[in-house]
Amino acid sequence: MTPAAPSAFRPQPLPESSATLLRLLATATPNWAEAALVAARDPALCLLLLLAAPLAEGELDGGLDLALRQRLSTLGADLLRAWLLGLPQTDNGGDGQRALLVAECALHLALETRYPRPDEAYLGGLWLTPSALGLGQRSGDSEDPGPLFLADDGRSHLARLVHACGLPDTLADAVELGPLLDEQALAAHPLVRLLKAADSLAGKGWETRGERIASLTGLTTGSLHSLRTDVGYIVSGHAAYPPPAPRLPALPASAPGIADDPFRSAALHGLVTAAFADQSEEATAARLRIATPLLTGQRQFLLLAAADDGLLHPLLPCPAGTAAARIQELRLREEDESSVIALALRSGRPAAYLPAAAAPGRSMADWHIGRWLGRRGFCCLPLPLADGRHAVALLAVDREQELSPTERWLLNELLGAGARAIVGARRLQEQAGAREDALKGRFREHVRRIAHEATNPLTVLKTRLGLMAQNQPEDEALQDEMGLLNAELDRIGNLLRRAGDLPADESELPRCRVGELLQEMRTVYGDALFASRDIHFELRIADGVAPAAMPASALKQVLLNLFRNASEALQPGGRLSVALVGQVSVDGRNCVEIRLIDNGPGLPPERAADLFSPRPSSKGGGHQGVGLSVVRDILVQWKASILCRSQPGSGTSFQVFVPLEQSR
Numbered sequence: 114m115t116p117a118a119p120s121a122f123r124p125q126p127l128p129e130s131s132a133t134l135l136r137l138l139a140t141a142t143p144n145w146a147e148a149a150l151v152a153a154r155d156p157a158l159c160l161l162l163l164l165a166a167p168l169a170e171g172e173l174d175g176g177l178d179l180a181l182r183q184r185l186s187t188l189g190a191d192l193l194r195a196w197l198l199g200l201p202q203t204d205n206g207g208d209g210q211r212a213l214l215v216a217e218c219a220l221h222l223a224l225e226t227r228y229p230r231p232d233e234a235y236l237g238g239l240w241l242t243p244s245a246l247g248l249g250q251r252s253g254d255s256e257d258p259g260p261l262f263l264a265d266d267g268r269s270h271l272a273r274l275v276h277a278c279g280l281p282d283t284l285a286d287a288v289e290l291g292p293l294l295d296e297q298a299l300a301a302h303p304l305v306r307l308l309k310a311a312d313s314l315a316g317k318g319w320e321t322r323g324e325r326i327a328s329l330t331g332l333t334t335g336s337l338h339s340l341r342t343d344v345g346y347i348v349s350g351h352a353a354y355p356p357p358a359p360r361l362p363a364l365p366a367s368a369p370g371i372a373d374d375p376f377r378s379a380a381l382h383g384l385v386t387a388a389f390a391d392q393s394e395e396a397t398a399a400r401l402r403i404a405t406p407l408l409t410g411q412r413q414f415l416l417l418a419a420a421d422d423g424l425l426h427p428l429l430p431c432p433a434g435t436a437a438a439r440i441q442e443l444r445l446r447e448e449d450e451s452s453v454i455a456l457a458l459r460s461g462r463p464a465a466y467l468p469a470a471a472a473p474g475r476s477m478a479d480w481h482i483g484r485w486l487g488r489r490g491f492c493c494l495p496l497p498l499a500d501g502r503h504a505v506a507l508l509a510v511d512r513e514q515e516l517s518p519t520e521r522w523l524l525n526e527l528l529g530a531g532a533r534a535i536v537g538a539r540r541l542q543e544q545a546g547a548r549e550d551a552l553k554g555r556f557r558e559h560v561r562r563i564a565h566e567a568t569n570p571l572t573v574l575k576t577r578l579g580l581m582a583q584n585q586p587e588d589e590a591l592q593d594e595m596g597l598l599n600a601e602l603d604r605i606g607n608l609l610r611r612a613g614d615l616p617a618d619e620s621e622l623p624r625c626r627v628g629e630l631l632q633e634m635r636t637v638y639g640d641a642l643f644a645s646r647d648i649h650f651e652l653r654i655a656d657g658v659a660p661a662a663m664p665a666s667a668l669k670q671v672l673l674n675l676f677r678n679a680s681e682a683l684q685p686g687g688r689l690s691v692a693l694v695g696q697v698s699v700d701g702r703n704c705v706e707i708r709l710i711d712n713g714p715g716l717p718p719e720r721a722a723d724l725f726s727p728r729p730s731s732k733g734g735g736h737q738g739v740g741l742s743v744v745r746d747i748l749v750q751w752k753a754s755i756l757c758r759s760q761p762g763s764g765t766s767f768q769v770f771v772p773l774e775q776s777r
Contacts, residue, residue: 124157168279219311
């Protein structure tokens, strides 16, 4: 059973903090770093943000400002505005300045004494002043007020809140303790001593307590005096913090609630709706998880909707072991006649499950879910979706009227907007998937037709080659060449037939003997690409080159693109020299190097500057300008690389480096 998070009181941010944040949110792109600084200086605002999204293990190591910045940016400007404008603007004690003074003293003492977690010390100091949180009061000892004076249940409650923020027990212990004698503090955890010293250093007449503070910290009175002066300078507003804005006007005591105020409710409805516009499913879920406890105080909630099969499924991601994940195992259906959840979903009316006894009632599913949520029961709020159907929010409660009208209104607005955004994002994703499947189908059919039409000329070519071979059976060289050409035509046919297939796992061996491949390519393409155009083709192959870690078909496609580019760039009488140099070391890997050098006109400077990007070809005809882009992509796939050198009028050279088989 999941225990309910503490929610006995709702601290409120200082009015000047709310006003400053609203001013920062007025820009098109809010400065979240400045907003985080404002939150870090306000005890209640800082506590509420961390309660809404507890700290993960080690998160505070990155700094309190970064943790608050991430929470604020996840909420977004619209939900922050809605929250701040929905808060009643009342004075919560006016002790925010003293809380900040204690927090800064604690932080600087932690840094001076090398306490390993200074941000924890800062938070402890920020929460030592209870009136800044609307909780408790300070003792009347004017000489040394002591850390914190609360009733036992108040101190324990504050400690539970600190623990619910994801902070360690040492900090919870430090804020729970009442006034301590110096000898008690000296025997306590270092954080307790540090916070007692910070509270004393922040009080009036701190100069007369220098020796006592020094005994708690191990610092000299001179160091303490300098530290206190620096802290006073920071807190007085001279440091780089956003200047406070004027306080918002306080609402009259008789002001109606949000649900009864048409102007406020209209403004908040617009802000909440805008907060989820054009958001992905993941962003919406993250925003809901932090916004719901912050705006409504409701930490335990679930969102359910019926799928096409009638089964109820969670709308938010549900990690294994959570209540949401276990609900799926119940296989609760929308037409279930005994469950109040299904009733609320079908009728669109609120319902509640609050059993009078521990024994199960009519619905075993409701009984299970109530126990998993960790409270006496739950209420169901139906949330209208765009298609006329409903989702339902389950909210853990102990009594039927636990949610106020304002809380119900906010929950309906917030969770309803989030549910509609998630369902809408899923629908768009499904539609996009359907369009993609249809496009793939049309493409495959188009390729199938092309492949079918292409088999006719391929068949004619193969037949003609067969007749030529039959007419000269004694010419062995011709027979070999005809065999190679037939093999290439078969390869073209296979490529065309597979062109419409989705990528499949590579079945070809990821290795090849580069020398043999180059010899084969000279035989097949030497005359067609070079000799027929009066271009001289040279091939030199080093002995004993190890196999390359790349399939023969992939390397063949790379080299064929480079051969074609050279044959089209060279004039009659030109020369292309291809050399298999042998083994070289490239970035610590053993590679085989293939050099291609021509004496053509060279590359234009603008093309050489961006050689491997697809761009319109200047060759005309059917050229698409993507050959070198394809070369680059294939080589990257097999962890190979290519280097090009070119000078206008002096030719072009390419060096291809392919890892050797043993170096992969």
